[in-house]
Amino acid sequence: MILTLAAAVTLLPFIYMIAVSLAPTGALWSGSLLPAPSLDAARANYAYALTEVPLLRYMANGAFVCAMILVLQVLVAAPAGYALAKLPFRGRGLLFGAVILALMIPIQVPAIPLYVALAYAGLLNTYTALILPVIISAFAIFLFRQFFTSYPDEVLDAARLDGFSELAIVWRLMLPAAWPAVAAFATISVIAHWNDLYWPLVVITDTDMMTPPLGLAAFRSNGESTGNPGALMAGGVMVTAPLVIAFVFFQRHLIRGLGIGAS
Amino acid sequence: MQTASACDSASGQKTQSVGLELLDVTCRFGDVAALKDVSFTAKPAEFMSIIGPSGCGKSTLLRSIAGLERIDDGGIHVGGKDVHALRPSEREVAFVFQSYALYPHMTCRQNIAAPLVMTELSALGRTPLLHRLSPKARHTRARIASRVDKIADQLQIGPMLDRRPGQLSGGQRQRVALGRALIREPKLFLLDEPLANLDAALRNTTRAELHALQRRVGATTLFVTHDQAEAMAISDRIVVMFDGQVRQIGTPDDLYRNPADIDVARFLSQPWLNCIHMDTAAHHLEAGPGRPTARVRGLPLREQTGVVAFRAEHASVHPESDRAEPALRVTVDRAEHAGSDANLFVTLQGSDTQLVVRIPSSDIPRWPGGTPANLRIDTEAAWIFPVPEQTADTDRDAMKVA
Amino acid sequence: MSAPPDAPTVLADSRDVQPEQRSTGGVLAFPAIFLLVTLLFVPSSGVLIMSLTDYQFGMSGFAYVGLDNYRAMLSDARFLNSLTNTLRYVGTVAPISILLGLGLAILIEAQGALRGLYRAVFFLPVTATLVAMATAWEVLLHPSFGLVNTALAGLGFDKQRFLTDPDIALWSLAAIGVWKMVGYNTLLFIAGMSQIPHDLYEAASIDGAERGWRRFTLVTWPLLGPVTLFVITITLIRAFSEFETVAVLTNGGPNGATDMMLYTLYEEAFRFFNIGLAAAISVAFLGFVAALSILKVRLFDRTARYV
Structure with a gap:
């Protein structure tokens, strides 16, 4: 009973967002709990969000940026995690300490100097500005190290005998074996960067370069004046949909992933 | 001069069998020496076992030869070629691990193909999908596939090739591991307790198959085991190691009949090696009217120091009344049935020394607990060893193979 | 040799x-x-x-000014207001979302068939784009035609200007914050509970603590202790870092009523280019998050040993 009520409250904004996105603006004033949907209004709202606002462009930007960030984060973190877990090298303890330290620094702290550097390099309003500052993930290094540590050493020896290079060991043995960790990290990374507003707000002012949350926020400040909540909600539905749909499909992995990420 | 063997294997012929030579190999972990001046030679196509108690360095030795462990001193020559500067994958050795060390996320086919994929294909050829672009890679892949199939036929694991190791039984995994070793056509097989994780019945059949396989392939093989019976059963020669040092090298028969010292003798005795102090033995054997001087292998016990040692199968029990021959007077404790034979455990009268005698299991009813008996020793099969208590120091001069 | x-x-x-x-x-x-x-x-x-200099964008040189920026920060009316708001926000969102999360986790675990469904529902806000959801909340909370006000009016209450009334706006954002964080906390508690060995419950039932409160106090709560501490620290950090709802819905208004630390930092740094003050706020922010992180890492050690 309590659960049902709590679930209803949780779902309320989702339902309302969808309902408003399908209804004509006038229906909002009707006084009924949920505005009545209409096909024409729905078509108008979504068409507006897709044409008057470059929403597809935002989403393409978001997808590209998230994919690049994830790939680069893994490319950087996986070998480091492997070295920390399995290879003795000078400075290993120091690096691990640095990773732990880095875990404590929120992204907003180095933002000012990074902004200055990007501005001087003429990189504001570029993908580089969105991607570069976050390609190092201390959390990824830490997570991969934890997973790689339990990989059997005998299999690594076998791999070295079979002619695997240390890098080949990382890509062909460690990462596939640690795929729960990779999935967990991918989940966390994509959710964080698809939804992030702070950093895009800092480095992006050009409409063409905006990510979905930034574009939506910009749309909202205009949408208020034009009074088109239906189109705004349509935009919200489209921006939210990819992750929510992915969540429904990969729910088990995502939940486990965030569980891993948390513990 | 040593390039000949390398050329042979490069030409894809059946592996030329080569020998292995170890020269004063020493390996330290911090202050602890895991291997001390280990030297021996394995002849081409020879099947050599390395046995010893756990922690004696036998696995470290194998790993050093493979290049997985750095050696601090000495030299390792495979086929006359010094391999110290070579990476593990360049040494042309194959290694089968106790845990099999299969790649868990790959199918058996991919596992077996891995050594060839990693050494014969370029990075492009290894990349999924992209490899189709290169005709050469396609050709190499086809060749690797046919070799995998051939190996799988040999090992009778064809039907399992597309499963993952996790879906296989221990014996099947072991075969896949063997397949991965065989496909490299190595000059040297290094097997680290490959049978230890199999159940008893499977171990015996696999042991025989392994031996037959080695004969067929003809590769020089080093086989590490802690199970002396296993080593005795399949080896041409056996290296016995204690504390990181080679204690004795010989054929199974050598080792059985002429152990270099009491440690080796103990290691090769089931269920244990009987040891009696010289004086006690002499006292027992010479007790009674008209007994001659007690001798072992012709040496009068009264003139020796140390212990008399003999195996369970080199002694027999007789009724207390049967005093025809010199014997030790014992009291029966219990018998353990072991199929056709049985081990009879007895206590030497007048002491708490426990001894064991091999008897036919049909005789068990004749020897209930508490029965007094006479125990005769085959004095030509017994040994005299120095007192074993202070092992480390006395071992080195314990070269008394009387 | x-x-x-x-x-x-x-x-x-x-x-x-x-x-x-x-x-x-x-x-x-x-x-x-x-x-x-x-x-x-x-x-x-x-x-x-x-934070220790008078650096400004475009300036070629800068001079060491000691703790001036920090002094300025501590006497800055906006910063102090923003800090107060942040602490009130955290003080509201953290306890409510943690207790609610724990309660929902217990209820969900006690559920049978619908367990997976509930888990998914409460988890949805975690994946959803907060900016989009904030705009949805904005429509829901709209002073004249929003669903919440329609409902309030239907029940005979006065309509409220949830996001523009200075007395209410911060609490409206806090409600959205709770909505967002409860799901994650619920998930963490469920994960923690699933790690409790089943035989402990069996032992507890033999000891007479079969159901409900006694079982919870005897087994669940003590073993959930480390997870709870972890949830507390992570919730505090996340609540302290609230930015989206402020930036999208209120811009810190009305009249600074919803101004919070990260938003202040953003505006001072990247709109007013007040670098000295912004750097000082960054350091203060880092200090708070790092202190909680150190706590988290230490608890992580304990958790690992516990479970």
């Missing part, structure tokens, strides 16, 4: 294997080390230095 004639070279060369592996480790870790330093440690130290 006599050494072979070539012993010295063998000795020297055989050590190559090890250094090679050593350098491999360094090589593999190098990109990460380099990026950690250039993207994280150097800029973070830069902020620290900036």
Whole structure:
């Protein structure tokens, strides 16, 4: 009973967002709990969000940026995690300490100097500005190290005998074996960067370069004046949909992933 | 001069069998020496076992030869070629691990193909999908596939090739591991307790198959085991190691009949090696009217120091009344049935020394607990060893193979 | 034992294997080390230095000003207001979302068939884009035609200007914050509960604590302790870092009623280019988050040992 009520409250904004996105603006004033949907209004709202606002462009930007960030984060973190877990090298303890330290620094702290550097390099309003500052993930290094540590050493020896290079060991043995960790990290990374507003707000002012949350926020400040909540909600539905749909499909992995990420 | 063997294997012929030579190999972990001046030679196509108690360095030795462990001193020559500067994958050795060390996320086919994929294909050829672009890679892949199939036929694991190791039984995994070793056509097989994780019945059949396989392939093989019976059963020669040092090298028969010292003798005795102090033995054997001087292998016990040692199968029990021959007077404790034979455990009268005698299991009813008996020793099969208590120091001069 | 004639070279060369592996480790870790330093440690130290200087964008030089920026920060009316708001927000959102999360986790675990469905529902806000959801909340909370006000009116209450009334706006944002965080906390508690060995419950039922409160106090709660501490720290950090709802819905208004630390930092740094003050706020923000993180890492150790 309590659960049902709590679930209803949780779902309320989702339902309302969808309902408003399908209804004509006038229906909002009707006084009924949920505005009545209409096909024409729905078509108008979504068409507006897709044409008057470059929403597809935002989403393409978001997808590209998230994919690049994830790939680069893994490319950087996986070998480091492997070295920390399995290879003795000078400075290993120091690096691990640095990773732990880095875990404590929120992204907003180095933002000012990074902004200055990007501005001087003429990189504001570029993908580089969105991607570069976050390609190092201390959390990824830490997570991969934890997973790689339990990989059997005998299999690594076998791999070295079979002619695997240390890098080949990382890509062909460690990462596939640690795929729960990779999935967990991918989940966390994509959710964080698809939804992030702070950093895009800092480095992006050009409409063409905006990510979905930034574009939506910009749309909202205009949408208020034009009074088109239906189109705004349509935009919200489209921006939210990819992750929510992915969540429904990969729910088990995502939940486990965030569980891993948390513990 | 040593390039000949390398050329042979490069030409894809059946592996030329080569020998292995170890020269004063020493390996330290911090202050602890895991291997001390280990030297021996394995002849081409020879099947050599390395046995010893756990922690004696036998696995470290194998790993050093493979290049997985750095050696601090000495030299390792495979086929006359010094391999110290070579990476593990360049040494042309194959290694089968106790845990099999299969790649868990790959199918058996991919596992077996891995050594060839990693050494014969370029990075492009290894990349999924992209490899189709290169005709050469396609050709190499086809060749690797046919070799995998051939190996799988040999090992009778064809039907399992597309499963993952996790879906296989221990014996099947072991075969896949063997397949991965065989496909490299190595000059040297290094097997680290490959049978230890199999159940008893499977171990015996696999042991025989392994031996037959080695004969067929003809590769020089080093086989590490802690199970002396296993080593005795399949080896041409056996290296016995204690504390990181080679204690004795010989054929199974050598080792059985002429152990270099009491440690080796103990290691090769089931269920244990009987040891009696010289004086006690002499006292027992010479007790009674008209007994001659007690001798072992012709040496009068009264003139020796140390212990008399003999195996369970080199002694027999007789009724207390049967005093025809010199014997030790014992009291029966219990018998353990072991199929056709049985081990009879007895206590030497007048002491708490426990001894064991091999008897036919049909005789068990004749020897209930508490029965007094006479125990005769085959004095030509017994040994005299120095007192074993202070092992480390006395071992080195314990070269008394009387 | 006599050494072979070539012993010295063998000795020297055989050590190559090890250094090679050593350098491999360094090589593999190098990109990460380099990026950690250039993207994280150097800029973070830069902020620290900036907070002690009078640096401004475009200025070629700067001078050391000691703690002036911090003094300015502590006497800055906006910062103090923003800090107060943040603490009130955290003080509301954290306890409610944690207790609610724990309660929902217990209820969900006690559920049978619908367990997975409930888990998914409460987890949806975690994946959803907060900016989009904030705009949805805005429509829901609309002063004249929003669903909430329609409902209030239907029940005979006065309509409220949830986001524009200075007395209410912060609590409206807090409600959205709770909505967002409860799901994650619920999930963490469920994960913690699933790690409690089942035989402990069986033992508890033999000891007479079969159901409900007694079972909870005897088994669940003590074993959930470490997870709870973890949830507390992470919730505090997340609540402290609230930005989206402020930036999208209120811009800190009305009249600074919803101004919070991260939003203040953003505006001072990137709109007013008040670098000295912004750097000082960054350092203060870092201090708070790092203190909680240290707590978290230490608890993480404990958790690992516990479970």
